Amino acid sequence: MGMDNPGGIPYFILEFGDELVYFSPYTVSLFILALVFTLFAVIAKPERQVDIVFGGDAFYAKETSLAELKFRRFMAIACGFASMGAMVTGDLFNFTLFISLVGICNVGIVAAVKNRHVQNAAYQYGIVALSATVPLFGAAALIAATTGTLSMVELWSNASLAVPLVVKALLVLGVMGEGMAPFYAAKAEMFRAPGAPYVIMCSLSSLLIFLRVIEVVLVI
Amino acid sequence: MIGYLLFAVTFGLLLLGIHRKAIARIQRRPGPPVWQEILHMLKFSFKSTWIPATASDTLFVGVVLVAIGIWSAALFVLLAGGSILIIFGIYMLHKIVEHGFGLSSGSPYGKFGGVRSVISAASEIPLFVSVAVVALYTQSLDISSIIQYQNVHGPLLFIVPLAAVAMYLVILSKMPFGPFSIVESKELVSGYKTEHFGVWRAGLQVSNGLKTYVLLFLFITVFMGGIPLWWTLAGMVVLTLSLSFVCALSPMLSPFDSVTVQMVITGIMVVYAAVLGVFA
């Protein structure tokens, strides 16, 4: 039993048994933002990143080849869809599934760039995302085992169902592993990858799933 | 509502102007007039404007629209007494807007500003802890219930002073010329907004005015309760002046130090929230 409606009173809940989609002011605003940035990724042409020597006057613009552009755009759009799903879903299994999809797409967006440093960053990030699926799906399994349901609405309306604190911590740990991308920015290698709308999808989706998991942990 | 929106933009920019003037006077410079930021917005809007050849066109323009849109939404949520979690979300998404500003231009200065903005996401965690501490007392995240709680029990500023300090630091890290404003420090020209000139910068000024208004209004509402509008506006001016003193008297930290200091504060806040959660 969690807090009552931390994200505002839901507008409506679309139920298919335990599988459900719910729209509260909070989830709708996050959903719309994911949608807007996905549309940007669809229609924007990629940036031509300019590299210079600081203080010098040598510079060159990186071009994104058509094949690379197509793949990264596909991954960015898939990432947008996955984060939109994670924003409005109301059951924990779909939530973890969408989050692991976000993790995979983030690796894909970065890994498409043919640059040794970027590839290295993508590989390390991929390993973190891979190992984070264990606590992520483990948390969903433990919630199903302790309470017998995965529906967030059921968990929050039924006072007798209590999710142990350690399971909530596992869920947050899993999301942190999948959504490492914004904090991975500390590794500058990731931003040697040109192509603005696509790299932004990495940080957008990661921040969005962080915001959503806060609400999920408060609700359940 | 549209009138209130325009008022919020103007008043927010006026607060930024007061901020600049106060910093200048503390440092014994004459400083610009207090309405300078409003003049900046108008001046930039008349400048000849285009999209740079290296930029990602749609994103370059789109983030300006998103920046104004999200802060107008935050203002409406605040006025309607909605969930504080939505405003927290919008604050986090402002990071993406900064990142978008920086990366869409293709400029290395903008890119580094955007990367720093994502790294300094660490500064957002104190805000969340202060929200958690407030929620421990009020048992709700709705701003209207927080105001009701304070009508009964008195201002939260005196009940949970450390949470107010954490929120204050978050506002400080969003004020220009502050110790934590590494995203627009001078070694990066103007940081994330380097390549957004002319009309785009005027749009950014509009969003900055709204942002300042919303964040200061939020602080007053959450920690002082629902006081009349005139008193809230006066409180916002006082808060701005106190922020100006901090900004004028402290140097800008290096990115590493800035993040470290904020992480230490976050650690203290987490311990504070845990102690309150156990004993309160």
Added chain:
Amino acid sequence: MTKKKDILRALGLLTGAIMLVGLILQQGGILPLAGYEAVLVVCFPIFVICVFLWWMAREHGEDIPFIGY
């Protein structure tokens, strides 16, 4: 160039008109406050940018980024 300015002016007027209609409907009690606010969140940024782009000075071509003196 004049064609572009015409489009911008039309878009500015259109979003301005939508906001005005929203205000009238909201005052008349037909549109709920939340709906009017949603209209404002979408239309206000477009209106601001279009008006600014419409009244700005003349345009030049694209430029290379500033790379120092």
